[in-house]
Amino acid sequence: MVLTSCVRDYVNRMLQDISGMKVLILDSQTVSIVSVVYSQSDLLQKEVFLVELIDSISKSKELMSHLKAVYFLRPTSENIQLLRRQLANPRFGEYHLFFSNILKDTQIHILADSDEQEAVQQVQEFYADFVAIDPYHFTLHVPSNYIYMLPAVVDPSTVQRFCDRVVDGLAALFLAFKRRPVIRYQRTSDIAKRIAQEASKLMYQQESGLFDFRRTEVAPLLLVIDRRDDPVTPLLNQWTYQAMVHELVGIEDNKVDLKSIGKFPKDQEEVVLSSDQDSFFKTNMYENFGDIGMNIKRLVDEFQQVAKSNQNIQTVEDMAKFVDNYPEYRKMHGNVSKHVTLVTEMSKIVEQRKLMIVSETEQELACNGGQGAAFEALTNLLNNESILDVDRLRLVMLYALRYEKDSPVQLMQLFNKLASRSAKYKPGLVQFLLKQAGVDKRTGDLFGNRDLMNIARNMARGLKGIENVYTQHQPLLFQTMENIVKGRLRDVDYPFVGNHFQQGRPQEVIIFIVGGTTYEESRSVALQNTSNTGVRFILGGSSVLNSKRFFTDLEEAQRVARISTSVV
Structure with a gap:
């Protein structure tokens, strides 16, 4: 199960059997899917002399009958309509149509009816509806990524489009690997539950024939979790x-x-x-x-x-x-x-933003106790003129997530200090983060201070010493993978969908984070896959986050929540 090889094989198969000069026509999402696994020189070797977006092709009237057109598109209604119009007046000598996911019967009929000049040579489904950025890490680039925070507030059709895109991506992944998984989800997340249930419905009911592959001894596991269970990881500065x-x-x-x-x-x-x-x-x-x-x-x-x-x-x-x-x-x-x-x-x-000082305090907040020392260090940094507003905000958010129940008075002092020092960032955003991802909303033991095993593990790490103070943090995902390997992922926290339970430890696990992954987490997955536990992990998400993108999603969700509250 190597994502990059899988997608590259699909692109190879599209291009190698069609001889002669070709134009490759993509849409705004398949251009990402192809570009991460195929370079410009790779395309030239396959005699692809032109790469165009389907919208641009629609605007041009130039005849190019010497070229064979290879289309690779998501099977959306918009793309089908664009294709229908282009087939009505063909500009290329041949049309080879490839779709990144399951075509509906109605879509096939539309294409057949449009091909009056019989220019279409083939129509195939090649299940590469995800962006394979690394061998074990993919993203879906879902538009409006903030929606996962507000499933009860946002317009239902918008939420449905978000969920549909995720389910489509997950379906393509399992079709590409010829697997049908057992599905689990994070109990505290409505959006994770909805995606898990809709994915199960597609794979076990609506398209059960497509997913009827030869059974493995233990079915693969798809685990759908929510970014809000670990809001710390996308807030931290990174040093790998x-x-x-x-x-x-x-x-x-x-x-x-x-x-x-x-x-x-x-x-x-x-x-x-x-x-x-x-x-x-x-x-x-x-x-x-x-x-x-x-x-x-x-x-x-x-x-x-x-x-x-x-x-x-x-x-x-x-x-x-x-x-x-x-x-x-x-x-x-x-x-x-x-x-x-x-x-x-x-x-x-790093030098301009004094990130070594900032990051040391971030890591202390994320990994170690000591509220008094943390408050003092944070207050000093908020008063430091060299620290950027965005770094001040990041630090206050980390403190709030760590000590929201322990120090409401000190937390309010930090809110006031942040508001006075950083005109651009108001403390309301920190409070909105706590509302979305505070301790009462989270499933996992984010700071390792609830579960006796985690407390012992943290003490052991402290006694051994940390090789690098800037990389001592481990994302919550590391603990989740460890629990899966050891058979300790609790059913009450991560229920199964339907009656599909798992007997024995899975050998293949896809973890999907609604709301986005980070490169720190993809590193954890890659390292886990080299540890010879007998379990192979793949990580995917609706986007790839850094702190800037996480803030953008948070601010957009806060804005939408305010609008909906004022309307009510």
Whole structure:
């Protein structure tokens, strides 16, 4: 169950059996699905000379009968209507239609009726309706991600679209892997329960024939949980490479846009960070920031050795050898430049925002007790002129989540201090977070202080010492995976849907977080998968979060909640 290989195989199958010059036509979501597993040079090797969005193609009238059109689209009603109009006046020599999910019978009839000139050569379902950003981590890029916080407030049709997109993505995943899972969900989350029930209905009733695969000894497990059970992880600064890039700069479909943080040469304004396409990144994506600097120094040294040897071109044979190796030389040069640039820029941001001081307090709040010391450290940071508003807000949120029941007076003092120091961020957002994800709303033992086993585990970690004060935090997901491996995931907290119970420990587990995943959590999954427990995990979510995106979702949910309250 490797996500990137699965999607790449689908794209290969789409393109390799169609000979000649091709145009690949995508929609706004399948362009993400393809781009994370297939590079521009990969497409050229498959004779794809043009990549277009279906909306753009609709506006053009130019005939291109020398090209074969390969469409890869989500089977939405909008896409079907666009296709219907394009088939009525075909511009390409052939049409090969591939859909990322299950086509309805009515949609097939619409396409058949539209193809009066018999330009369509094939129609197939290729179940790649998810963005495979890493081998064991996917996202669905669900629009309006904040909706998961307000299922009872938002317009029911909007909530239904949100749930439909998640169920579609999960269905495609299991169809791609030819599995039908047992499904569990977080008891305290209405939206997780709804998605779990609708996914079960689709797989066991509406499309039971499609999901009737050969049974494995123990069925795979799909666990649907809610981001609000662990609001701490998306609030923390990160100090491992991939997670840190996303937190400080941002990653979208494995691409990093550097234009937002400075001026760079044209070829460095956007860089690709893909574990499939970049061996240095694959080796270092989960390493600590301190180690990354030393590893990049070694990369630079290696490149300089290669560059020096290439300067010693004295014969025709030397020249021929250099030309043969030139693509690799250029690739290595680009790789070195990219990683040096990223680490240099992130070092500047860390220094400017005093993130080492901020992060040390964040980690103390997330991982250790000591309310008095935490209050004092936090008060000092709120008074520090060098600390940005957004970092002040992050710290107060972490304190509030940790001590909401223990220190209401001190919490109010911090709210007032935040309001006076940070005009942009009012304390109402912290209170809204507590309403959404406070201790009364959470299922898991977020701070490891309720369950005796977790208290003992935290004490043991403290006695052993922490290798790096900035990376001592473990997301709640780590504990959830551990409970699954040891058969300790409680039925009362994570009920099964319907009568489909699980006998024995699952060997394949997909955990879906409604509200979004983080790269810290995907790192936990990757490390868990290397630990030889006999259980393989895949992580997915409705989006990929950093603190900025988490704040955006929170602010949007707060705005919508206020509007609905005023209407009532």
